Amino acid sequence: MPCRGLCRQHPNYIPLKKIDYSKGMKVCIFCDRAVFMKIESAKCPCCTKNLRTKPQYHGAKGRLIRRQMQKATSC
Secondary structure (H helix, E strand, C coil): CCCCCCHHHCCCECCCCCCCHHHCCEEECCCCCEEECCCCCCECCCCCCECECCCCCHHHHHHHHHHHHHHHHHC
């Protein structure tokens, strides 16, 4: 199902260019890079597609893993 434009009216929608998955951001690639914060569901509220919760590229994945390890050891 294509984007219906509901994502831009969602209260947890944030129009950002830099996405930080370690802060809980989730991205819908079908809704023109819609970014959501603090949304419990793994589905986009607009098009019901799966949200991306992890980085796509290798370098960004490494940074995410390092941040998670640092948080785990500091607690």
